[in-house]
Amino acid sequence: MGNPPSAPSPDVVLEVQDLVKYYPVKRGVVFKRTVGQVRAVDGVSLALRRGRTLGLVGESGSGKSTLAKVLVGVEQPTSGRILVDGIDVSAMKRAQRRELRRRIQLVFQDPYTALNPRMPAGEIVGEAYAIHPRLVPKGGRARAVRELFDLVGLNPDHVNRYPHQFSGGQRQRLGIARALAVKPQILICDEPVSALDVSIQGQVINLLERLQDELGLAYLFIAHDLAVVRHIADEVAVMYLGSVVERGTETEVYEQTRHPYTRALMSAVPLPDPSMRHRREEIVLSGDVPSPAAPPSGCRFHTRCWLAPLVAGAASDSADVTIDEPAAVPAVCRTDRPELLPQGPPDHLAACHFAEKLTENTTRAEAAR
Numbered sequence: 371m372g373n374p375p376s377a378p379s380p381d382v383v384l385e386v387q388d389l390v391k392y393y394p395v396k397r398g399v400v401f402k403r404t405v406g407q408v409r410a411v412d413g414v415s416l417a418l419r420r421g422r423t424l425g426l427v428g429e430s431g432s433g434k435s436t437l438a439k440v441l442v443g444v445e446q447p448t449s450g451r452i453l454v455d456g457i458d459v460s461a462m463k464r465a466q467r468r469e470l471r472r473r474i475q476l477v478f479q480d481p482y483t484a485l486n487p488r489m490p491a492g493e494i495v496g497e498a499y500a501i502h503p504r505l506v507p508k509g510g511r512a513r514a515v516r517e518l519f520d521l522v523g524l525n526p527d528h529v530n531r532y533p534h535q536f537s538g539g540q541r542q543r544l545g546i547a548r549a550l551a552v553k554p555q556i557l558i559c560d561e562p563v564s565a566l567d568v569s570i571q572g573q574v575i576n577l578l579e580r581l582q583d584e585l586g587l588a589y590l591f592i593a594h595d596l597a598v599v600r601h602i603a604d605e606v607a608v609m610y611l612g613s614v615v616e617r618g619t620e621t622e623v624y625e626q627t628r629h630p631y632t633r634a635l636m637s638a639v640p641l642p643d644p645s646m647r648h649r650r651e652e653i654v655l656s657g658d659v660p661s662p663a664a665p666p667s668g669c670r671f672h673t674r675c676w677l678a679p680l681v682a683g684a685a686s687d688s689a690d691v692t693i694d695e696p697a698a699v700p701a702v703c704r705t706d707r708p709e710l711l712p713q714g715p716p717d718h719l720a721a722c723h724f725a726e727k728l729t730e731n732t733t734r735a736e737a738a739r
């Protein structure tokens with residue numbers, strides 16, 4: 371199921387078109403048979419702008435990490451296109467692809483497991499120069515590594531220390547320095563601060579923001595902490611069961627939310643404007659995310675949607691629509707997969723048959739009318 375492709379634009383540095391990643395489900399001990407597919411990423415289209423941050427949010431299992439792995443080349447896509455500066459990565463020869471891949475680096479969630487404990491920090495940071503010798507600056511590798519330490523706020527005299535001699539926040543700085551060694555344009559940050567103490571999280575976020583300003587980097591920032599994403603992201607995409615259900619600017623997605631799943635996620639995030647707080651209802655989603663090996667028909671969110679039963683109740687002219695006694699889900703939600711469509715501003719997209727029911731301040735009761 372494809373999302374509308376975005377128009378090519380010179381400020382788009384990374385574009386993902388209808389990206390699909392399925393994992394086979396195997397059964398049998400002697401004869402391994404493929405009996406199904408896990409639809410980890412199922413038709414995602416996104417555009418990342420030069421020097422900007424796209425936040426990617428969604429519950430555990432929605433496919434965020436799989437998308438990150440496909441983007442950095444750790445996993446091969448089942449189908450779809452990845453364009454870096456407008457060039458299709460899959461159409462490249464191997465050497466060209468390696469060069470394109472250099473431009474996209476990954477910053478891991480847990481810096482400790484991502485760093486070789488037996489290697490001095492300086493060697494870890496400069497390791498990529500062995501693969502890309504052309505990238506070693508004129509002053510030599512050792513000098514470049516010291517400069518990278520300085521750039522991320524680490525003491526360059528600590529290049530001979532081992533990972534366990536650094537704190538959690540410093541190890542994340544090491545991970546960032548290692549990613550920067552090959553001069554990327556794009557950092558894919560997969561939950562980069564969720565393993566850190568809250569006080570340290572702010573420091574790492576500030577570092578990422580400073581590096582973005584100084585180096586013009588673009589970030590795909592994956593996180594389940596919506597407050598952190600709101601702080602750092604210019605644009606936001608919300609994933610549910612392998613698909614993007616809403617995307618737009620940070621303000622559009624957080625304040626003019628048009629998808630009931632996004633609304634439920636947002637209901638737990640503190641509002642910056644206290645005058646809005648009386649409008650805020652907490653929406654607790656029932657049940658777990660369904661298995662991506664057997665996703666629901668129609669709208670994938672319909673089995674957990676709080677809006678669909680209200681709409682169905684209104685359609686049947688029920689006088690008392692209460693959220694405690696939900697009516698049936700409208701047939702269209704069960705049968706038709708909604709497309710990502712513009713919601714007013716052309717770049718604010720939502721995939722919901724009843725997105726127009728959610729305006730800026732609608733409460734659940736109002737949405738049911």
Ligand SMILES: Nc1ncnc2c1ncn2[C@@H]1O[C@H](COP(=O)(O)OP(=O)(O)OP(=O)(O)O)[C@@H](O)[C@H]1O
Nearest residue numbers: 393408410428429430431432433434435436437662
């Ligand atoms: N190698 C694999 N083989 C089979 N299924 C996989 C594989 N990797 C991921 N999956 C499945 O794909 C789905 C998406 O997983 P993914 O890790 O991308 O989600 P996520 O949104 O990043 O979640 P989390 O925040 O927990 O990391 C999950 O159902 C997961 O079990």
